[in-house]
Amino acid sequence: MIRRLAIKEEIKKAADAAEEASNSRAFEIAARSGFAVSGILHVLIGLIALQLAFGNSGEADVSGAIAQLASQPFGPLLLWVCFAACAALALWQLTNAIFGHRRQTNPKLTKRLSEAGQGIVFAGLALTIMSFAVGQAKNSRESTSDGTATLMQAPFGVVLLVAVGAGIMIAGVVFAVRGFTRSFKKDLVLSSRQGFRTFQIVVGTVGYIAKGIALLLVGLLVVIATVSARPEQSTGLDGSLKALKEQPYGPYLLVAVAVGLIAYGLFLMVKAKTMRA
Template identity: 75%
Template sequence: MRKAADVAEEAANSQTFAAVARAGYAVSGLLHLLIGVIAIQLAVGRSGEADVSGAVSELANKPAGPVLLWACFAACAALALWQLGNAILGYRHASDNKLTKRLSALGQALVFAALAATIMSFVMGQGQNSRESSSDFTATLMKAPFGIFLLIAVGAGIAITGVVFAVRGFRKKFTKDLSLSSNQSVHQFQLWVGVVGYIAKGIALFLVGLLVVIAAVRVQPEQSTGLDGGLKALKEQPYGPYLLAAVALGLIAYGLFLMVKAKTLRT
């Protein structure tokens, strides 16, 4: 067991593996850029699916779609394994091995594993509308014992995560994970995309969590429509198109931040 752990730790610290894993952040950044662009299209009255499935579908429809999807899958899968290694084996620097950071690594491992699974579903030609899958998941959970209470807890958790993202953006907490540039212009760009991006991502997550809670309270699983439904619901509010456009630009900023993170992540 000890030997296996040493091999796993050596693999996790491999420069080649780390480079592929960090590319997972760039992939997530690209998908957020595409989601933001689709959301802007929704704001001006065009159609689209402003969520991960919609973004992956956009990539799949490109001329080099299959190659792009395989590359994106590899990067996200590697990042999921890398973060899982951080959660289980710990970080290289002892000061980073706090329980909260290792739990955060576990959370990221689950997020990128899910993202890799979504991409693979499109590679296999089985990509599903995430709006429908969100409703199906909600309906299934409602049928379970104490399902409604569990669903409310899930929705509240997502909404709280959104608040945490927004606070992290306001307080610039993300900077401790980056190697910030000494160039003033680049430094300001890193801060700008981080602040705006985290706040917009927080708003989007809060909307998703709110819809889950509403669906549970009303026992109407069709109202749990994921990110796409949350953004479309935002458009129906007073000044909705302007609010949606603002969040869309924020998601684009978050996508740019993730690309910056892929390059400047402190390890």
Template identity: 60%
Template sequence: MTTIMGSTGAAAAAEEASNSRPFIVAARTGFAVSGVLHILIGVIAVGLAFGKNQEADQGGAMAQLATQPAGFILLWFGAAACAALALWQLSEVVFGYRHAAKKTKAMKKLSAAGQGIVFLALALAFASFAVGNGRDSGKSTSNTTAEIYKVPFGPGLLVVIGLVIGIVGVVFVVRGAMASFKRQLNLPASAALRKISMVLGVVGYVAKGVALFLVGLLFVISTLESRPRESTGLDGALKAVRDQPYGPYLLTLIGVGLACYGLYLMLKARFVRM
């Protein structure tokens, strides 16, 4: 009985901590940090379209942050904010959505778990760059896919990974086109700010979805053609777009869209329901 009461008390304390104002503020900051990364990736993508040769993914964005004045502090701040948001998302898996319908509760918890893992990975990446161990994301993805390809059923697994990423991309596009993301927000009272939020959300979600779909497509094509090392993640997908007819124009649109998604995430940090 004492053990049960102790476990219940610990769970209650954990839930209370996850709903505390300082923790919520720190978690909200994680969205803003992710927004900054997307803006930087968007700027790098536009630079690629105009002939620059940079790494257009989160690794490239973090590398740029590292070169800024007080870059060390910025990186650790990003790590802390993303870790807080990851913990909040994972706490929602345990404590959240109690009053949600049974049909949607499982999906909401699964989505929260997925986002928690994504932001935890971001936190670890920030910390890695902060201690000077930042890696080229494209090369890391390429090496990982090549190793997976060698194991039994590896090619099939890579195809599945590519399809999952592509489907997530389609979900983003649909969410943007239907503006269903607004359900997550307590929209501001200002009509102008509401309109800005909606425009940035629609454009940003569609661009993010297109980028994810291209990443998934690159996984599938490179695997089916037995060239797994060409799966270099977002950087490889964007550079593949650049090399197509009218590619620089398409890449510019995607880059601007990703920057819009970053701005939307910064607004989401303030207006998201938590």
């Protein structure tokens, strides 16, 4: 009994230390900069997508955007800074999900799950950036196809892949709904200056809708590739945008999505500064 109480006390001390660290101003600033890094990557993806719409080549996904950063002066140093920011944001989100609501009488499960999900996403982004920094980056389009093919051979792999594709499509719907309803505003401290306040709302609205469309396309390709047993069709965001271009009025649609992704990137940069604590 005494040993059990001692263990519980040690766990409480560890939780208090983790919560105190996550609430430190320096750590919060480092974590918020992770949103800015994600914003820069989305802007780069949007610019690459614009190039695709006008007939140029490029890889319009996270790997393509990171490669663009790596090619800049002091690229390796820039990548390590971006890695640190995304890793800090991942840790911040996961810490908040686990310890951040202990003093609330009835913390919302959806908020905890959202923070945990964002933590996992940014942890994955940090690892992707690190793979470029250490020179072990892989083509994300080929990796997605290979991963799909591997899962299709596993027990219940087809069911899992369809579930993953459906989950990505649902996430796309959620993003689009947040854009149309402007519910993202509750996450921000809206500026008292009318011009900047309008900018916050416009880039958020356009960005969330475009991000939702992009996720819908990615999820749809995963489902189609799985159902048709053609894993090479599961090509991630880059393949989805290139497939969009091949549709009727495709270049115009691609330009619209590209502009929206740029807007979402700008929104994330604004969020880094004005996110509600």
